[in-house]
Amino acid sequence: MVILEGRNITKKFAGLVAVDRVDFKLHKGEILGLIGPNGAGKTTMVNVIAGIYAPTEGDVFFKEKNISGLKPYQIGRLGIGRTFQIVKPFPGMTVRENASVGAMFGARGKGRSARQAEKKAEEILDFVGLGDQMDVRADQLNVASRKRLEVAKALAMGPDVVLFDEVMAGLNFSEIDRAIDLIRKVRDSGITILIIEHVMRAIKRVCDRIFVLHHGQKIADGSTDAVLADENVIQAYLGKRYKALVG
Ligand SMILES: Nc1ncnc2c1ncn2[C@@H]1O[C@H](COP(=O)(O)OP(=O)(O)O)[C@@H](O)[C@H]1O
Numbered sequence: 001m002v003i004l005e006g007r008n009i010t011k012k013f014a015g016l017v018a019v020d021r022v023d024f025k026l027h028k029g030e031i032l033g034l035i036g037p038n039g040a041g042k043t044t045m046v047n048v049i050a051g052i053y054a055p056t057e058g059d060v061f062f063k064e065k066n067i068s069g070l071k072p073y074q075i076g077r078l079g080i081g082r083t084f085q086i087v088k089p090f091p092g093m094t095v096r097e098n099a100s101v102g103a104m105f106g107a108r109g110k111g112r113s114a115r116q117a118e119k120k121a122e123e124i125l126d127f128v129g130l131g132d133q134m135d136v137r138a139d140q141l142n143v144a145s146r147k148r149l150e151v152a153k154a155l156a157m158g159p160d161v162v163l164f165d166e167v168m169a170g171l172n173f174s175e176i177d178r179a180i181d182l183i184r185k186v187r188d189s190g191i192t193i194l195i196i197e198h199v200m201r202a203i204k205r206v207c208d209r210i211f212v213l214h215h216g217q218k219i220a221d222g223s224t225d226a227v228l229a230d231e232n233v234i235q236a237y238l239g240k241r242y243k244a245l246v247g
């Protein structure tokens with residue numbers, strides 16, 4: 001079953017076509033990777049899905065409903081959560097308070113009391129491995145924990161689909177391994193995932209399928225193995241990165 005679909009998604013900024021007539025399908029239960037060079041349009045794509053921007057052309061369908069042009073809070077309530085590439089915690093607030101804000105909005109937030117939201121937040125923080133840092137102020141966290149808090153805020157919204165934008169950037173080798181485990185655990189909990197990532201080791205280990213953007217256009221789409229072996233993808237993006245990986 002297709003849970004999220006983009007048809008002919010186009011987003012222009014003044015003269016620049018950041019996303020150019022892109023189609024994609026996300027099937028319920030899968031992890032779909034979105035890769036491509038810096039500036040390819042990946043974050044813009046996520047921002048269109050999440051309602052930060054209305055598409056200039058094309059439509060986004062979530063559970064067969066056309067959600068193009070809805071506001072971010074409306075899309076959050078329908079069941080799409082997202083993280084931000086530039087992490088955005090409320091700096092003066094604790095980890096628990098940050099996650100509680102997520103729990104008050106989103107798909108199941110309506111009608112939740114502050115206390116119920118806090119309880120939900122605590123559950124999610126345990127789930128992402130921040131259970132022992134709940135009273136720490138968000139701006140005191142290291143990079144890996146900030147990224148986990150981003151994941152927690154998105155999950156606290158109770159989404160059916162979550163959009164992860166470079167949640168592994170800046171992490172070291174062992175932190176990436178833990179992040180891979182967390183992403184799989186999120187999927188096993190029943191959430192469908194669209195993930196933007198540059199860490200190829202992670203892409204190979206978590207994604208069922210991948211699509212590739214280059215100058216806003218989709219240049220490949222298919223199984224992880226097939227896309228990573230595609231000559232156009234290697235030319236446009238993988239290059240040395242890929243050769244280093246396969247030795
Ligand atoms: N709000 C904006 N206004 C103008 N240009 C933007 C804006 N957001 C992104 N862009 C441009 O759109 C292109 C795609 O950016 P982005 O989606 O962030 O790429 P990626 O996430 O793949 O690195 C880039 O050329 C970027 O400079």
Ligand SMILES: [Mg+2]
Nearest residue numbers: 042043044085
């Ligand atoms: Mg980006």
